[in-house]
Amino acid sequence: MATNVEETYLYSSPTTFKVSSKDGEIFDIDDSFINQSKTIKNMLNVLDIADNHMPIPLQNIKGTMLNAAIVFCKYHKNDLLSIPDDEDEDDFERDAYEPRRSDDISEWDKEFIKQFTVEEGTLFDIIMAANYLDIKALLAVGCKTIANMVRGKNSDQVRQMFNISYDPPGEGLNTPRNSVTSKESGDNQLLTTQEKESRCKTPSPELMYD
Amino acid sequence: MAEPDLSFFDLPLLVQEKILKFMTYSELSRIRIVSKRMHHLCSEILNRSYCLLEPLIHELQRTIKSKLPRRESERHKHPLSCKFDTISSLDSRIQWLKLTFNSSIGNGLCCFYPGKLLDEIYIVINHLQVLQTCPNPRSILQEVRDMSSMAIEHFREQIEPKLQQTRLIPSASTLEGNSSFPLLSISRSTSILLPKHQLAPQLQKHHTILKSSNALLREQIDALRKSVQQQNMLICSKNYQLGLYRRLLRYRTQSVLKQNYRVKRLEKNLLQTNHILNETRQKFDQFLILYNSNTTSNREDDDTTNTNSNDHEKQSIALKHENENDSDDDDDDDDITYLSKNEQEAKRNCFEITTSNNRKRRKLQ
Incomplete structure (x- = not known):
């Protein structure tokens, strides 16, 4: 098979390549990065770059993010064999079997991801970079971190954290009690409905009327 | 930036x-x-x-x-x-x-x-x-x-x-x-959705009106359903009656056709009898004319001279008439079977008149 031959070529040649970020920074990447980033791996296979002094442009990624990704890949270069290379990783049926847990992040990863915060917008940036480069381990760590951050937060805090502009729910049942729009509109009936809903112990449906 | x-x-x-x-x-x-x-x-x-x-x-x-x-x-x-x-x-x-x-x-x-x-x-x-x-x-x-x-x-x-x-x-x-x-909702803004939010009381009012009218409509639907059932039953009985009337009509038309046929036959017979009657009347008239002429000639001429010849003529005529009458009688007898009673009586009267006339004529001779 052609891909296997190419992969063996990549594995057998411990050579470095150069990549340039969005802001013009140039980084050296080695096997650890190439093998973990599917995008770079496919790019090298398809383009067949002979001159390794010419940097590969990665216009979607900032220099800081690219550097962080390279650091992450260097640390996890030995985890490569333990990660299954599944094609249908996004298979929902298979996901349903798996327990939905986000607390299985290693200590090093926790410390690594701490430098990125949602407030500064860098956590989403590193996730975007991981998604673009297709580094599954980094993407999983980022997603799990966000999932952990959401846990136990109320809707306003989640909205603030995710930088979500609040879409007015109209007369829907999911109108939050402390929402600005509800206060402005002075729709008391809706507020009481919402209060009733929030008092229910069991989760309530949120119907979208508008 | x-x-x-x-x-x-x-x-x-x-x-x-x-x-x-x-x-x-x-x-x-x-x-x-x-x-x-x-x-x-x-x-x-x-x-x-x-x-x-x-x-x-x-x-x-x-x-x-x-x-x-x-x-x-x-x-x-x-x-x-x-x-x-x-x-x-x-x-x-x-x-x-x-x-x-x-x-x-x-x-x-x-x-x-x-x-x-x-x-x-x-x-x-x-x-x-x-x-x-x-x-x-x-x-x-x-x-x-x-x-x-x-x-x-x-x-x-x-x-x-x-x-x-x-x-x-x-x-x-x-x-x-x-x-x-x-x-789909990516480009939504608060300014676009605010008018919708203001529509809420109107919608609720509309909703209550709908809710109240719903019960009324349901009652009306029930009443209509009952009347439809009654109408259906009525239609069924009418259909049955219509079938009966149709059968009766067929029977009546058949009888009317039979009657028409009979009437046509009777008309035909009547025409035949009329024709016969006309013929006999003509013959009787001829006879009367002949008779009158004979009586006047007898008064003017001698009674004795021409009696033999006249008698002979009259006899020949009478004989002729008798033969004719006999033949007519035969025909009449045949026809009588197809004629009604009145017509048969009329015909008989006519026949009697002719026979009586013949007898008178003979006596006179």
């Missing part, structure tokens, strides 16, 4: 789903309140996981059943029998939930909101998949049983009445509620 901070919805859809994948179903159910797009995303995942439950359980049931012995007595002793019982009772729970939630979820009116129950069910499924033997099925399913009955009760008491009310408003809500594609 400082770039704007990324928001959750700036991430690709796959990444958004990946983040939500690491949250529990109860979390997903809780954070639906954050925004509309979040609601769509979470509802979709909750519904998808709920819909996947039944095939998952059936598959698990099938695999365990294949490992169990066929004989019932042996099956009870088998270590997997406990596992099989647990799955069967879980399946029955899912069927209960299906009966309650499926129609509303299918119509896009709500999602499968009891996320904690979904978490608990998936924990049980994972247990059943991972563990070779199962602990007591009662203990493992206790939480699922309690939560499912609570969810069903809550849905019937709190949600179903609200859903029935919402069904009466066939506005754009259904369109928006069904649109599970979150990108």
